[in-house]
Amino acid sequence: MRYGTTASACAALIRRDLVLTWRRRGDALNPAMFAMIVVVMFPLALGPEPNQLARIAAGILLVAILLAGMLALDNLFRSDHEDGTLEQLVLSPHPLSLLLASRIIVHWLTTALPLIVVAPLLAEMLHLPRSVLPVLLVALALATPLLSLLGAVCVALTVGMRRSGMLLALLVLPLYVPVLIFAAGACNAAQAGLPFLAPLLWLGAALALALVLAPMACAAALRISIT
Amino acid sequence: MVHVEGETPVPLLHARGLSYARNDESIFGPLDFMLHRGEVVLIEGDNGSGKTTLLKVLSGLLEPATGNILLDGEELTLARLSHQVALMGHLPGLKSDLSAIENLDFTIGVFGLRPGITPALALASVGLEGYEDVAIRQLSAGQKKRVALARLLLVPAALWLLDEPYANLDKEGIDLVNRLLDAHARRGGAALITSHGAYAFTTGAPRRLPLRSVA
Numbered sequence: 160m161r162y163g164t165t166a167s168a169c170a171a172l173i174r175r176d177l178v179l180t181w182r183r184r185g186d187a188l189n190p191a192m193f194a195m196i197v198v199v200m201f202p203l204a205l206g207p208e209p210n211q212l213a214r215i216a217a218g219i220l221l222v223a224i225l226l227a228g229m230l231a232l233d234n235l236f237r238s239d240h241e242d243g244t245l246e247q248l249v250l251s252p253h254p255l256s257l258l259l260a261s262r263i264i265v266h267w268l269t270t271a272l273p274l275i276v277v278a279p280l281l282a283e284m285l286h287l288p289r290s291v292l293p294v295l296l297v298a299l300a301l302a303t304p305l306l307s308l309l310g311a312v313c314v315a316l317t318v319g320m321r322r323s324g325m326l327l328a329l330l331v332l333p334l335y336v337p338v339l340i341f342a343a344g345a346c347n348a349a350q351a352g353l354p355f356l357a358p359l360l361w362l363g364a365a366l367a368l369a370l371v372l373a374p375m376a377c378a379a380a381l382r383i384s385i386t
Numbered sequence: 387m388v389h390v391e392g393e394t395p396v397p398l399l400h401a402r403g404l405s406y407a408r409n410d411e412s413i414f415g416p417l418d419f420m421l422h423r424g425e426v427v428l429i430e431g432d433n434g435s436g437k438t439t440l441l442k443v444l445s446g447l448l449e450p451a452t453g454n455i456l457l458d459g460e461e462l463t464l465a466r467l468s469h470q471v472a473l474m475g476h477l478p479g480l481k482s483d484l485s486a487i488e489n490l491d492f493t494i495g496v497f498g499l500r501p502g503i504t505p506a507l508a509l510a511s512v513g514l515e516g517y518e519d520v521a522i523r524q525l526s527a528g529q530k531k532r533v534a535l536a537r538l539l540l541v542p543a544a545l546w547l548l549d550e551p552y553a554n555l556d557k558e559g560i561d562l563v564n565r566l567l568d569a570h571a572r573r574g575g576a577a578l579i580t581s582h583g584a585y586a587f588t589t590g591a592p593r594r595l596p597l598r599s600v601a
Contacts, residue, residue, distance in 0.1 A: 162469045162497075162498035162542060163469075163494065163495055163496050163497050163498035163499075167495050167496075168495055168496040170495060171491070171492050171494070171495020171496055172492075172495070172496070174492075174495075175481065175484070175488070175492045178484065178488065179481060179483055179484065182483045182484075183483065238481075241477075242477055242478065242479060242480060242481065242482065243475055243476075243477025243478055243479035243480075244479050244480075244481060246447065246473070246475055246477065246479060247473075247479045247493075247496070248496070249447060250445055250446060250447055250467060250471070250473055251467070251496050251497060252466075252467040252468055252469050253496070258496075382464070385447070386447070386448050386449075
């Protein structure tokens with residue numbers, strides 16, 4: 160009798176999610192397209208004045224990427240819930256938090272990583288000073304997994320509801336505010352020539368904490384919402 | 387039935403004073419019953435009598451309001467779910483973008499594999515030979531049910547909890563479910579099934595567990 164180990168279960172889940180993303184690779188580009196359109200709207204509304212755009216570029220980018228990530232969140236557990244796979248995962252004898260952590264990691268890889276990849280292009284469109292770009296990318300690398308983890312807890316709470324899109328946004332956005340403040344704080348400090356390390360370290364600390372706690376909260380929330 | 391010499395066999399499943407309530411409204415119970423290895427028991431009850439809920443409680447998906455569940459003499463709780471239980475619910479639990487084989491491989495990764503069987507063999511024994519690489523999206527409801535049955539054959543679970551296993555199946559499919567249940571019982575497994583229709587089992591009428599509406 161060969162029972163599945165927790166490692167094999169996580170590996171199977173990661174492999175499945177990567178294959179599923181590849182089968183629907185067109186959809187995987189949607190968040191990046193969304194962020195790009197939002198960024199394009201600002202010069203249209205504010206005028207193409209480079210100095211003015213450069214001053215607000217980091218903030219616009221962060222908000223656009225945060226919103227794009229939030230729109231992609233809804234699908235984190237929804238399809239698994241609708242086809243019954245989530246029920247099977249909850250019933251598996253493995254720690255649910257580890258399975259969910261694997262799911263969240265793949266979700267980050269397939270939705271947030273494309274956003275980080277297009278970020279330099281978006282930054283160029285908004286005349287962000289090139290010296291700030293590395294700080295922005297580090298801030299994004301720390302902030303986006305944090306957003307995915309925080310978001311996953313909220314998605315787990317709302318997965319049992321139909322049409323939970325707006326409710327999810329209302330739950331998630333307040334939690335995103337501190338992340339936005341620290342990420343934008345680092346970029347603005349770098350742009351002003353001030354030390355920018357502290358906000359990045361805060362993001363890193365929050366990420367370490369969320370990596371441990373969010374999957375557990377997510378598992379508890381999911382058990383509540385599927386009953 | 388598997389007996390240990392000189393001992394009374396420990397039932398595979400033993401429910402003691404089991405009941406479930408949602409928002410203080412009793413759904414079923416309290417129930418006391420035993421299920422031994424080699425038994426197939428039909429849960430009988432009207433619509434809304436809590437058959438599906440009972441299976442979910444027994445699988446560990448829902449927490450009982452009172453009572454407990456012993457599996458091979460050990461208590462089953464949300465924190466200690468077992469490899470010994472497989473639930474087949476209303477939803478097939480299959481990813482529509484993946485092929486039948488890919489879905490089964492995922493199941494094996496999560497739940498493990500019974501010795502002496504492969505995904506291809508399991509698909510063949512539910513009559514889906516040649517459908518290995520077809521996406522689930524392109525299968526009919528009955529064929530999806532058969533893939534879900536193939537999954538039961540693969541996982542190393544002794545206790546099958548089947549919710550409406552006959553739904554969506556043609557006459558041949560109903561025979562298939564009965565054959566699979568027989569084979570599972572002969573191997574020392576046991577099954578609890580819910581069904582609206584009265585179906586003749588190949589080994590005669592099954593034991594019945596009546597479930598009455600509490601309301």
